[in-house]
Amino acid sequence: MEHSIIRTEYSELMQKSYIDYAMSVIIARALPDVRDGLKPVQRRTLYDMYELGIRYDKPYRKSARIVGDTMGKYHPHGDSSIYDALVVMAQDFKKGLPLVDGHGNFGSIEGDGAAAMRYTEARLQKVTQEAYLADLDKNVVDFMPNFDETEKEPVVLPVKVPNLLVNGAEGIAVGMATSIPPHNFGEVIDGVIAYMKNPDITTAEMMQYIPGPDFPTGGIIANKDDLPAIYESGVGKIKIRGKIEIEKGKGGKDRMVITEIPYTMIGANIGKFLNDVYGLVESKATSDITDITNQSSKEGIRIVLELKKGADIEALENLLYKKTKLEDTFGVNMLAVADGRPETMGVVPIIRHHVKFQYEIATRKYQTLLAKEQDKKEIQEGLIRACNVIDLIIEILRGSRSIKDAKACLTDGNTDHITFKNLSSKIMAQQLNFTDRQAQAILEMRLYKLIGLEIEALMKEHDETLENIAKYEDILEHRSSMAKVIIKELTAFKKAYGKERKTVIDNLKEAVVAAKKIEEQDVVFLMDRFGYAKIVDTSVYERNKEAANAEYRHIFTCKNTDKICIFTDKGQMHLLKVLDLPYGKFRDKGTPIDNLCNYDSKEENVVYLAGLEHVSSHRMLFGTKYAMIKVVDGMEFVVAKKTTAATKLGEEDEVLTVCPLEENDTLVMATKKDMFLRIDCAQIPQKKKGAVGVRGMKLAAGDELKSIHVLHEGEEKEVEVKGKPVALHRLHVGNRDTKGVKK
Template identity: 70%
Template sequence: MANADNIIRTEYSEIMQKSYIDYAMSVIVSRALPDVRDGLKPVQRRTLYDMYELGIRYDRPYRKCARIVGDTMGKYHPHGDSSIYDALVVMAQEFKKGQALVDGHGNFGSIEGDGAAAMRYTEARLEKITQEVYLNDLDKDVVDFVSNFDETEKEPEVLPVRVPNLLLNGADGIAVGMATSIPPHNLNEVVDGVIAYMKNNEITNEELMQYIQGPDFPTGGIVVNKDELLSIYEKGTGKIKLRGKVEIEKGKAGRNLLVITEIPYTMIGANIGKFLNDVAGLVESKKTTDIVDISNQSSKEGIRIVLELKKGTDIENLTNMLYKKTRLEDTFGVNMLAVANGKPETLSLKQIIEHHVDFQFEVTTRKYNTLLSKEKEKQEIQEGLIKACDVIDLIIEILRGSKNREQVKNCLVNGATEGIRFRTKTSEKQAKKLGFTEKQATAILDMRLYKLIGLEIEALTKEHEETLKKIAQYEDILNHYHSMAAVIIKELKAVKKAYGKPRKTQIENAKEAVYEEKKIEEAEVVFLMDRFGYAKTVDQSVYERNKETIHQENRHIFHCMNTDKICVFTDTGCLHTIKVLDLPYGKMRDKGVPIDNVSNFDSKKEQLVYVESLNQIKQSRMLFATAFGMVKLVEGSEFEVSKRTTTATKLAEGDKVVLVQPADEMEYVVLQTKEGYFLRFMKTEVPLKKKAALGVRGITLGAKDEVEHAYLLENRTDYTADYKGKSVSLNRLKLAKRDGKGTKTRV
């Protein structure tokens, strides 16, 4: 039984708040956001380090990805194999990264959105640049190593990346309450920008952009808002406008081909298929009649989407239409968020380079401290061996007169001669003056006899001179900013020379894409919709030839203009509008399209009450009647709206619309309830209201009764209604006042 003294009482909201903040920070720092120093997320860093540890180098055979993923998950990243494999795949996809870090062998997906093969089928190894620029010098204590999740292994806190990878490869990730989206850049330009900053720390973002022109996407394309880039790089946020690259080629029969050779970076994946569908949609909806054929001829050599055009096509106007209506022009949202000094921060271009250069100086300092320490150790041993060569006879005498190694070592270090037999007192006196260090004494004892050859002694002297030069060089690098800066700049230039590539993305200021939409030739068509909700339009001549069949097969039939809209009123009080041009037009036997597909109408949640063209509705006053007995008239012009869905009438909770109908030619309203009450009254008693109004009560209902049907009648026409098998003549019903109880029909 728990002791009451051990129960800690606390506010539940405080616990929840603290726990959520801890969780959010864990996701931000440990999973979703890259570190500004190496530009890598933890999963990427751990995967690359694991490959390095497994010895999967660029000049060695490929290894199964399943092995890499399993090893990484078991040692460093216990968050599931899919996240590790996804990261590995992306680092191998040249169309996603400015610089691929993994050399993939097998199916690693395609630019068109095909996924990679399962990890048991694919193989990988490190790219040369990854090994030489990202993972080099890990053995020189250049970064801190931390314990892994179960404290059985050590992993680097950050990789000693020589270039600002955050800019080179960009980053994207969604954390809790924040996200990062950094575009990739050109290696040559980034290196030049870093060197420029190192030569002048006061450099501005604008001056940096003389070296780093802007993003360089692996898919190429054109950045068209050059003037806005400075603001984006200063604030760390903004939108880059991207366009695909379009070329004109000559086709067969004198037709021109509009060929897309480069796509916006945002189009990679499933959006290529969407682009093709969007172009097909423009053709089907008659937005353009200039495109004869569409084909995707893309291959490993690159993107090639071909649009075959009609003769005489205004190519510039069509291209602008594609920019406006499809993802051939798109925006890339920039949010340069990264973990800096242990916390998430939105950074400018200069701040990213500042953090990188600070990190480079830290790495280089640690590297040369390690190298200096090793050279000084070598210096100590070399000086001991040179000194030993000068007194080699004495050392041999000590060795021959000693009983064990420790006795010799003690004599060499401390000059202790007790227990050692010397040939002469002079030798003993000289031995007492010896003062080698521990390391020198060990080296002397480990020295082989051939080292006493004259050439070997000469080589030792030269080696000592080299060591002294290196020590002087390393101390100069460590003690002088400019010397260290020169070393870093030299390494950067070597990276640029070895791995630099020409820029792929053009950067310019382009005019807003403006196109003239061809005016549609206005024509009268016939709207048809069957009982299953499939709608289409046909030509009047088709309607006249098949009038009898059409009326048998369709529930809603009316004439309208092809430039008009169709209004769909539902029992939920909504109005959905459909452009007539969005409906298939043509043959009598065409099935049509469900109205759910071309509007926001949901056949599973609402019932269709009335369908008519907007032009007809605008010319009428519409009568609304609801299940709760509410009635009103609304001017049809109120339903001329730009939204695809709007409120047609206000309803009380639980109420629904039972009738929507033009009322101009009608004189009487009849309301019929479930319990069999009929009430006929003059239409003039129904007030004109706004569509947002509830209306007025048309009939007084019993406790559980509700209006089932409503009718509008002309004076001289006979109307009958069926109630439980009995025919009721609506015109002969007693004329009463609105809001009466009505007459009960006996069955």
């Protein structure tokens, strides 16, 4: 067997393969079709339920049966995607018009998931059957083979309402995503009717009928003036707020009740909102809230915030809108598949595509109905003629040897093989010219049809058929007649399934939270050897000074508005706001500083701690174990970053000392091999924080600094070496970068 090797550029092959994959995801998985507003998985699930006969007036069927059948016949992409689609179509808090009637646990607005598919049951909603799946038997849409070509599935469902706007859509494809908000069913139908009466309608005129989204969760749209631009372009951001009501409580205290939430808060974000409110209370951003409870139920959302007496309600509302999900943004990107390709559209183009589709459906529907009525007319006319010459037909049937001979006589007047009682009957029979279908109907006609009342009914039915033919021909020939039929149907749907608008549309002021002015005061920072830190009032420290000095490793006074600088042996400086530290009693445990900043106690050791105000007002000395020293201006550490490099270190080097320098200070370096060198700090050059520094002392092989001591002018200090005291202040002041003296 010959092999043919095709040589091609690898990049071209990858590009083509990726584009094919991307288009497959876009068209066949993630984006809805503008005609029926459904993704393929939704369309296939609804069609499968229709095929299984799970109608609104029939018993519920197990979701597992629906999912399995859909996966086996139409959607071989896993059961979870099918069940997820089924669940969402049944959730009235996500869909403006639920398409599936779910029985069992189909999840909750608070983010609880649906029960497993083996427990839940479902069936079609009445509106789905009437407005989404009706007329499938009338050849109104094209069908295509399924994935293995064993079944046929509709390319698109004959949806008679603009589902893309009614239920909205969300989907992430490759390189693009769609996000369409749900709208009010009745308003959208009014918009469609308005477009059909005036195809040149503008977006502004359309917004008289469709003023904005209508979310199932209600809420308030806060940027009404931005909606025209969003509806024109199909892209933009909608600000949505929850609805707050104030109730009077006992003792003159008010109660703030959230009765409606933003659409984006559905699910886990309700829990996040509660946590955010707790956080505002804990961080003292507000002291007006005394308790919060979630009293939501099947009847609706009810989140209750108990307020203290005299609470500033307006300020608290602004704080909740600004700092929590009670005000959120819904990103609009009206992207859908139109004419086989993804397209971002405004509201009017979406309705234009929908109306065009409605005319296509109606044309095919009435063409099919007209053909059926014309067939009925042909048969009815044949039966009526047959009733007028019934005696002759009976004579033909009795004189025939076979059905074939009788049919030939009825259609062509062929009397060769038929025996007649008299010549006149034969002559009359030769004049018969029924069509094949009429002849077949006559041969299959039962004798009771010859009863007078039956003949009258046949005549009446024939008149109705003629009326239907005239009506259908008028609908097909005149677009205005077809428009009337479509509008009449839409009006009936609105009357049957329309609901009041839930979402309020308004222009609301931006929520502004005035920064709470903090009264500046001195506090004392305390941190023990385990890294637990806190701040206490200076008077508290003074009363417990002896115990504090015994229990805590780091103690200093700072301002409550200051930041704490944490210098580590790895050359890093971490900043920690004093306000983030717990302010409490002397016996309170405190909080690990690991939890409040980027400091990692497992990787780093604290070398020096001080307030940023103190650090910035001094020249800071840095010394490492390999005797690299430098002075850095403290203002270099006034930075916005939570963590910054305080100094550059050589390989395996570590910071040994960080401390502020005063005028006329001297520096004593002591090594592990008991070498000492005292130098004047004026010899140490000032460097940037990103510099390594200079060598302060020549170290012998294998030696390194054990400690660095800064002596202020006139200060006396001793250290012990091999059991003997060494007076550091009596050491000779030498030159930097020398070996020092042995002790």
